[in-house]
Amino acid sequence: GEEVAQTPKHLVRGEGQKAKLYCAPIKGHSYVFWYQQVLKNEFKFLISFQNENVFDETGMPKERFSAKCLPNSPCSLEIQATKLEDSAVYFCASSGGVAGPFEQFFGPGTRLTVL
Amino acid sequence: GENVEQHPSTLSVQEGDSAVIKCTYSDSASNYFPWYKQELGKGPQLIIDIRSNVGEKKDQRIAVTLNKTAKHFSLHITETQPEDSAVYFCAPVEYGNKLVFGAGTILRVKS
Numbered sequence: 001g002e003e004v005a006q007t008p009k010h011l012v013r014g015e016g017q018k019a020k021l022y023c024a025p026i027k028g029h030s031y032v033f034w035y036q037q038v039l040k041n042e043f044k045f046l047i048s049f050q051n052e053n054v055f056d057e058t059g060m061p062k063e064r065f066s067a068k069c070l071p072n073s074p075c076s077l078e079i080q081a082t083k084l085e086d087s088a089v090y091f092c093a094s095s096g097g098v099a100g101p102f103e104q105f106f107g108p109g110t111r112l113t114v115l
Numbered sequence: 116g117e118n119v120e121q122h123p124s125t126l127s128v129q130e131g132d133s134a135v136i137k138c139t140y141s142d143s144a145s146n147y148f149p150w151y152k153q154e155l156g157k158g159p160q161l162i163i164d165i166r167s168n169v170g171e172k173k174d175q176r177i178a179v180t181l182n183k184t185a186k187h188f189s190l191h192i193t194e195t196q197p198e199d200s201a202v203y204f205c206a207p208v209e210y211g212n213k214l215v216f217g218a219g220t221i222l223r224v225k226s
Contacts, residue, residue, distance in 0.1 A: 043216035106158035
C-alpha cells in the first residue's frame with residue numbers, strides 16, 4: 001500500500017499478559033523500524049529490519065520484547081508479560097523506496113495500555 | 116550515541132508570523148536531518164529534510180537550514196496558519212538509519 005498500516009489501533013492488556021502489534025510497511029520499502037512513544041512525547045528506537053533480517057536491535061528490551069518481519073506477512077512486535085511501563089504508543093515506520101533509505105514514513109501507531 | 120536538544124519546548128505565535136525551532140546534535144557523522152510534524156492522535160509526518168551536503172532547503176512556507184560546523188539545524192515556518200499548530204520534532208539519523216528524536220516543540224498558532 002501507499003501508507004504504513006498498523007493494527008490494532010488500541011490494545012488493552014492486564015499486567016503479565018501478552019501483547020502483539022502488527023505493521024504493514026509501504027509496498028516496495030525494504031526497511032522497517034519500531035519506535036515507542038511514551039508520556040511527554042519521548043520517542044525511543046526499538047528495532048529495525050532490512051527485509052526479514054534484523055538490522056539493529058540495540059533498543060530492544062530483550063527479556064520480554066521480540067519482533068519479526070517474515071516474507072509475505074505483516075511485521076510484528078510482541079511483548080511477553082507486559083508491565084505497566086510498557087504503556088505507550090508504538091509506531092512502525094518504513095523506508096527504502098525510491099526516496100532512499102533515510103526517509104522514514106510512519107504509521108498511525110498502536111496505543112497499548114497495560115492495567 | 117547521538118544527543119539531541121530541541122528548543123523551544125513551546126512556541127506561541129500570531130497567525131501570519133514566522134516560527135523558528137532549533138535543534139542541536141552531537142554526532143558529527145550524522146548526515147540526514149529531518150523534521151516531523153505530529154498532530155494529536157496521529158503518527159509523525161515528515162515535512163522537510165536536508166542532507167549534509169546542503170545548507171538550506173525550502174518547500175513553500177517551510178525551510179530547513181543546516182550548520183554542520185556548529186552541529187545544529189533549524190526549521191523555519193513563514194506565514195503561519197492555525198493548521199500549523201502541532202508538535203514538531205527534529206530527528207537526526209544515527210548510524211544504522213535510526214532516528215534520534217528531540218523532545219518536541221509544541222507550536223500554537225493563534226488566530
